[in-house]
Structures are given as C-alpha cells and as structure tokens.
Amino acid sequence: MAQADSSGTMVSVRGITKRFGGLTAVDDCSLEVEAGTITGLIGPNGAGKSTLFNIIAGVFPPTGGQVFLDGENVTGMKPHRLFERGLVRTFQIAHEYARLPVIENLMVVPPGQDGERLATALLRPGRIRAQDTEVRRRAEDVLDFLRLSPLKYELAGNLSGGQKKLLELGRTMMTDARIVLLDEVAAGINRALLASLANDIERLNRERGYTFFVIEHDMDLIGRLCDPVIVMAQGSVLTQGSMADIRADRRVIEAYLGMSDEEAA
Amino acid sequence: MELYGLFLFAVGFLTMAMIYAVGSLGVNINWGFTGLFNVGVAGFFAVGAYSSAVLTAPESVNHIGGFGLPVPVGILAAMVLAALVAWPIGRICLRLRSDYLAIATIGIAEILRLSFRNYQPLGGGPFGVNNIPRPFESLPGPWDQIAFLLLVVAIVGVILFLVQRAWAAPWGRVLRAIRENEDAAEAAGKNVEKFRLQAFILGSALMGLFGALMAHYVKIISPEGTEPLLVTFLPWVMLIVGGAGNNKGAVLGAILVWGLWTMTELLTGRLPDEWALRVGYLRIFLIGLLLQVVLQKFPGGLLPERPPTVPRD
Numbered sequence: 001m002a003q004a005d006s007s008g009t010m011v012s013v014r015g016i017t018k019r020f021g022g023l024t025a026v027d028d029c030s031l032e033v034e035a036g037t038i039t040g041l042i043g044p045n046g047a048g049k050s051t052l053f054n055i056i057a058g059v060f061p062p063t064g065g066q067v068f069l070d071g072e073n074v075t076g077m078k079p080h081r082l083f084e085r086g087l088v089r090t091f092q093i094a095h096e097y098a099r100l101p102v103i104e105n106l107m108v109v110p111p112g113q114d115g116e117r118l119a120t121a122l123l124r125p126g127r128i129r130a131q132d133t134e135v136r137r138r139a140e141d142v143l144d145f146l147r148l149s150p151l152k153y154e155l156a157g158n159l160s161g162g163q164k165k166l167l168e169l170g171r172t173m174m175t176d177a178r179i180v181l182l183d184e185v186a187a188g189i190n191r192a193l194l195a196s197l198a199n200d201i202e203r204l205n206r207e208r209g210y211t212f213f214v215i216e217h218d219m220d221l222i223g224r225l226c227d228p229v230i231v232m233a234q235g236s237v238l239t240q241g242s243m244a245d246i247r248a249d250r251r252v253i254e255a256y257l258g259m260s261d262e263e264a265a
Numbered sequence: 266m267e268l269y270g271l272f273l274f275a276v277g278f279l280t281m282a283m284i285y286a287v288g289s290l291g292v293n294i295n296w297g298f299t300g301l302f303n304v305g306v307a308g309f310f311a312v313g314a315y316s317s318a319v320l321t322a323p324e325s326v327n328h329i330g331g332f333g334l335p336v337p338v339g340i341l342a343a344m345v346l347a348a349l350v351a352w353p354i355g356r357i358c359l360r361l362r363s364d365y366l367a368i369a370t371i372g373i374a375e376i377l378r379l380s381f382r383n384y385q386p387l388g389g390g391p392f393g394v395n396n397i398p399r400p401f402e403s404l405p406g407p408w409d410q411i412a413f414l415l416l417v418v419a420i421v422g423v424i425l426f427l428v429q430r431a432w433a434a435p436w437g438r439v440l441r442a443i444r445e446n447e448d449a450a451e452a453a454g455k456n457v458e459k460f461r462l463q464a465f466i467l468g469s470a471l472m473g474l475f476g477a478l479m480a481h482y483v484k485i486i487s488p489e490g491t492e493p494l495l496v497t498f499l500p501w502v503m504l505i506v507g508g509a510g511n512n513k514g515a516v517l518g519a520i521l522v523w524g525l526w527t528m529t530e531l532l533t534g535r536l537p538d539e540w541a542l543r544v545g546y547l548r549i550f551l552i553g554l555l556l557q558v559v560l561q562k563f564p565g566g567l568l569p570e571r572p573p574t575v576p577r578d
Contacts, residue, residue: 057452083454095449097442101572108435108442111454115435118463122427128434135435136574153575171453 009071010035010179010211011056011087016065017235018051025051027235028065033179038205038212040226042219042246044256047232049215050092053183056213057089058082070178084111086178088171090185092215094164098157102148105156105167106139107132109174142173146200162193169200172210179211180204186218194218198225219243231255269407276410278527279520283417284478286519288500290424290512291471296501297510297570298437299464300444302363306472306497308374311381312350313343313473314480314491318394321481325396327389336400340477347473348466350377355465359458374493382488393487397480417478421516424471429512433573440464441510475500494549499526502552506559508566517568525555 011033018026026048033039041049055062061076068074069085079089097105113135114120115128143149146166151159156167165185172180182201186194198221204210216222222229223243231238231246233255239246246252288306295301317339322331358369381388388394401412431437439460443450451457476496480486490496499522507518529551533544540547559567 059448079451080454080456083452089452091449091452095446095452097445097449099445099570100438100441101575104438104441104572104574107574108438108450108455109453113435116439116455118431118436118467121431121434121436125430125434132435171449175454 008035009033010069011213012068013052013056014066014068016052016055016062016067018048018055018060019063024235026055026062029232029236030065031230031237031240033211033213035178035211036205036209037227038201038214038225040222040229040243041213041215041232042217042222042229043232043238047255048235049232050183052232053089053181053213053215057087057181083175086176087181088175088177088179089181090165090168090172090183092183092187094161094168096156096159096164096167099155101153102156102159102167103136103139103143103152106142106170106174107135109171110135110138111175138174142170145173146170147196162189162197165189166193166197166200169197169204173204173208177210179213182212182214182216184215184217186216186221194221201225273407273410276407276414278523280410280414280417280482281527282520282523283414283421284475284482285500285503285523286421286516287424287471287478288475288496289503289507289515289519290421290428291468291475292500292504293509293512293515294428294464294468294471297504297515298432298440298444299461300363301359301461301465301468302367303370303465303468304367304497304501305370305372305374306475306500307491307493308370308377309347309351309469309472310476310479310496311374311378311491313347313476314486315381315388315394315476316346316473317343317477318397318480318486319388322394322397325389325394327385327392328394329386331394331396336398336481340474340481343473343477344470347476348470351466351469352462355462355469359461359465371493374497378488378491378493381491388486391488393485393490394480395485397484397486399481399484413482417482420474420478425512425516432512436460437573472500499523499552502556504566505556506566508563508568508570510570511566511568514566514568514570518566521567522552522555525551 009032013029013031016026016029017024029052043049054060056067058077058079066073066075069087074082114131121128143152146169148163148166151163159167185197189197201212202225205212214226227242228240229243229246230240231252238251238255239249288310292306295303319328319330320332320334320342321336321339323333324331354373358366361369382390399413400416401409404412439450439455443455443457443460447457503518503522504515506522508514526548529548533547
C-alpha cells in the first residue's frame with residue numbers, strides 16, 4: 001500500500017470560480033489540503049461546497065482558476081484520469097451498482113485489470129482468472145474491514161442507506177488512493193453506524209495514510225475527525241482553523257444564521 | 266410423408282430461431298450488458314445483409330456487384346462493415362441518455378434502410394438482391410437444410426461461448442457497472458465512453474451477422490426483409506422474454522418467441538378469409554400478450570441475469 005507523504009500540500013485550489021448562467025456558485029475560492037490530514041469543509045447550504053468538490057473531482061471544469069493535485073495542474077481533467085493519480089471521491093447520495101452483488105461493487109474498482117481489455121477477456125481466460133482471484137481476495141478483506149462480509153452476495157441495491165455509504169468508503173479502499181473526497185458521508189446514517197464509519201475513516205488515515213477532504217453537516221463528526229476545518233460562505237473561504245477556533249468565530253455563526261454585521265452587533 | 270414434412274418444418278424452424286438468436290445476443294451486449302437502448306437493430310441488420318449479399322451474389326444489372334465471392338468472406342465483411350458503420354454512430358450518439366439514444370438509433374436505422382430502398386445501385390432498390398448463395402445448397406435434400414442448420418447452430422455456439430466469457434470477465438463487469446451507474450464508474454477510473462463504444466460496436470457486429478445469415482438463408486434480401494417489426498422488435502422481445510443480461514436467456518427467448526410467431530402463422534392460416542387481412546395484427550397482439558405475461562410473472566425474464574461471482578446454490 002502506497003504510503004502518502006505526510007508533508008506537503010495534496011490539493012491546492014487557486015482562485016476557482018464557477019458560474020452557472022447568472023449564478024456564481026464558487027467565487028474566487030482558494031484553499032489547500034495538506035497531505036496526511038483529515039480536512040473538513042463546512043458552510044451553509046448554497047456556499048458552493050459540492051460545486052467545489054465536483055470541480056476538484058473533474059466532474060465539470062471551472063469557469064476560472066486552477067486545481068493542483070500534488071503539484072500537478074489537473075484543472076479540467078476527467079474523473080477517470082484523476083482516479084489514476086490517486087484521487088477518489090464518494091457521493092452525497094450513495095452511488096452503488098444496484099444490480100451487482102456487493103463483492104462485485106468492489107471488484108470492479110481496481111484500475112488496469114488485464115481482463116478489462118476485450119481481447120484479453122476473450123483470448124486469455126487463464127491470465128484473467130489468477131488476477132481476478134487476487135482482486136476478489138482484496139475485496140473480501142475490505143468487506144471484513146467494513147463488517148459487510150455477510151452481505152457479500154447481496155445485490156447492492158438491497159442494502160440500507162448506511163450500508164451503501166460503507167460500501168462507498170469500501171470502494172476507495174480497492175485502489176491505492178492518496179486523497180479521498182467524502183461528500184456528506186454521514187447523511188442518512190444512524191448514530192451507531194456513524195460511529196463505526198468515523199472509526200474506519202480514522203483508521204484509513206492513520207494506517208494507510210489516506211488524506212481526507214470531507215464535506216459534512218454533522219458538526220460532531222467534523223469536531224471528532226477534522227483538523228483543520230475550512231468554512232465556506234457565498235462561494236469562497238470565510239475562515240479556517242481548528243474546530244474550537246471555528247466554533248468561537250462570530251463570522252461563522254453569522255454565515256450560518258444569515259445575520260449582517262449590524263444585526264449581530 | 267407427414268412425419269418427413271414435420272421434420273423439415275422443425276429444421277427450418279430451428280434455423281430461423283438460431284439466426285434470430287444471433288440478433289438477440291447482439292441486443293444483449295448493448296442493452297443487457299451495458300444498458301444501451303439501441304433500437305436501430307434493423308439498420309445494422311440491413312448493412313450486414315446487403316453487404317454479404319452484394320459480395321457473394323452473381324453479377325446483376327440491378328445493383329453494384331455481385332462479386333460472387335465465397336460466403337465466409339461475405340459474412341466476415343458483413344460483421345466488419347456493420348462495426349465500421351457503428352463506430353461513427355457510436356462516437357456521436359453514445360453520449361446521449363438512454364431515451365435519446367433510442368430516438369437517434371431509430372432514426373439512423375431508418376436512414377440506412379431507406380438508402381437501400383431508394384438508391385438502387387446500393388442494393389437493387391425495391392427489387393433487392395436475388396440469388397444469394399446458401400452454403401451447402403448443392404447437397405441433396407434434406408441434407409442441404411440440415412447442414413445449414415448445423416452451421417448456424419455452430420455459429421451460435423461459438424458466439425455464446427465467447428460472449429459468455431467476456432460477460433464473466435472484468436470487461437463485462439465494467440459494462441454492468443456502467444449500466445448501473447455511469448457517474449460512479451467514471452469516478453472509479455473507468456473510461457466510460459470507451460467501454461460503451463466497444464459494447465455498441467460489438468453488438469452491432471452481431472446484428473450485421475444476424476442480417477448476413479438471414480440473407481444467405483432466404484437467398485433474397487429486399488426492403489421488406491428489413492422491416493423493424495421483424496428485425497428490431499422481435500430480437501428485443503426475445504431478449505426481454507428470455508432474460509436481459511443472460512446470454513442463454515437470449516437464445517431461449519429466440520426459440521420461444523419465434524415459436525409463438527410461427528404458431529400464430531399456422532393458426533391464422535385456418536381462419537376464415539375475412540380474417541386473413543387482420544392476421545398480421547393478431548400476431549403482434551399475441552407477442553404483446555406474451556410480453557405482458559412474462560414481465561408480470563418473471564420480471565427479469567425466464568432466465569434472469571445471474572452475476573458470475575455468486576455461487577450456484
């Protein structure tokens with residue numbers, strides 16, 4: 001497992017702007033995610049968090065500005081190319097492969113499998129079988145880690161919302177990820193499952209050296225996992241610091257409650 | 266004598282069912298594997314049928330060629346040409362979401378079909394291409410029929426084996442993942458466009474083969490032979506009845522649906538004359554009824570999709 005370098009900047013966002021027609025969703029936003037951290041991204045609804053995530057993940061290009069991944073300019077790069085560079089994301093609404101069994105939801109992930117080439121799939125079944133056994137073992141390890149093994153052959157569409165979120169996290173473990181973008185991983189999960197999910201994220205950060213960049217509305221989870229926490233409001237960064245700093249920051253409260261300076265004073 | 270007639274009927278029936286199975290397997294690679302709503306089967310069927318026909322038929326004043334080439338050359342060329350036609354279509358259309366892809370493929374299929382109908386040099390226009398050679402036709406009866414059936418069965422067997430292998434391989438797994446959730450597949454590093462294009466081209470090549478085999482079997486291809494009802498709708502129904510995503514289901518569906526189609530012909534032959542004109546509609550009605558019953562009782566088809574990793578119990 002590739003250990004991420006625990007020093008330096010993993011993701012650097014410089015002056016990103018995104019307009020949808022007349023709406024400016026992200027407005028000259030700059031921030032950095034340090035390698036080895038679990039960095040939180042919070043902010044009121046409409047602050048532009050998910051749009052920024054989608055730009056970093058290559059879903060659509062920004063109107064202006066640049067994204068650097070480990071020093072390389074990756075602005076506008078397609079998601080599958082970013083994946084090759086170790087950037088993996090999960091979705092706010094779980095994106096499972098509904099009619100694939102849980103185990104195949106994981107087996108599909110590892111990049112560069114020989115059997116993904118049609119000619120190899122047709123002509124070299126022996127070579128594929130050995131590799132696929134290895135991929136399968138890896139998937140079984142991940143299912144053990146996430147305590148999903150009993151559901152191995154269940155179609156992923158039949159899982160509960162929380163189990164689907166676990167499976168999302170599991171997919172990031174099927175590759176040598178370096179940075180994982182988690183988009184509201186806690187949404188729709190019961191408290192018990194959430195505790196174990198937070199635990200899993202910490203373990204992945206500690207044991208495998210994943211850098212996490214986390215959008216979250218659950219402040220308890222952010223407080224437990226994330227340092228530093230970046231606050232976005234109206235499309236750009238408002239402030240950044242430890243959760244304790246953020247809690248004490250009057251501007252953050254204003255951003256969430258929508259008060260102007262005069263009203264707050 | 267009665268028995269002998271029944272035997273010949275069975276040989277002919279199975280031959281047609283197996284030819285249809287090739288088309289149904291092609292639809293399965295598009296829809297069953299990848300979720301591509303390609304309802305332009307008739308277009309690729311026409312490209313395959315006319316290609317092989319023009320290449321292998323004797324020279325004629327009605328159309329270009331025929332070049333009198335050996336049948337295997339014609340059949341291979343049919344697949345290659347259907348794939349070549351599919352390539353630019355796929356490049357343009359595969360970014361469309363499913364229902365828009367359906368509209369685009371219907372339109373393109375009609376353009377292809379009407380080109381063959383109206384541009385006489387291409388395929389003889391309304392006269393079509395005649396005297397297409399059929400393999401083994403010089404053998405004495407009934408061996409010519411039997412040998413051709415065995416050839417078609419062998420072709421279906423080889424295709425079934427290869428397609429099943431591709432399906433169970435990581436290649437097929439990526440296609441199924443794309444079918445289920447394109448965004449997640451893209452985020453998992455898969456080049457979605459490339460895989461969709463491969464599946465589209467491979468399925469279209471089988472539809473071209475479907476057309477070529479039909480042309481050689483019935484020995485004539487004319488615009489009426491490329492009716493979407495016969496060569497788009499039927500293979501689709503066969504796949505849905507048999508089980509989308511299941512290759513054996515595609516073959517089973519071809520046999521069952523072709524059986525129903527043939528039986529309605531036998532039954533309706535006994536109806537009074539004033540009904541004769543309505544026979545065509547009755548057949549479509551019965552196929553629709555079958556589709557309803559199967560979808561109600563077996564939502565995944567008679568042989569539903571079966572993920573290759575799950576052990577049989």
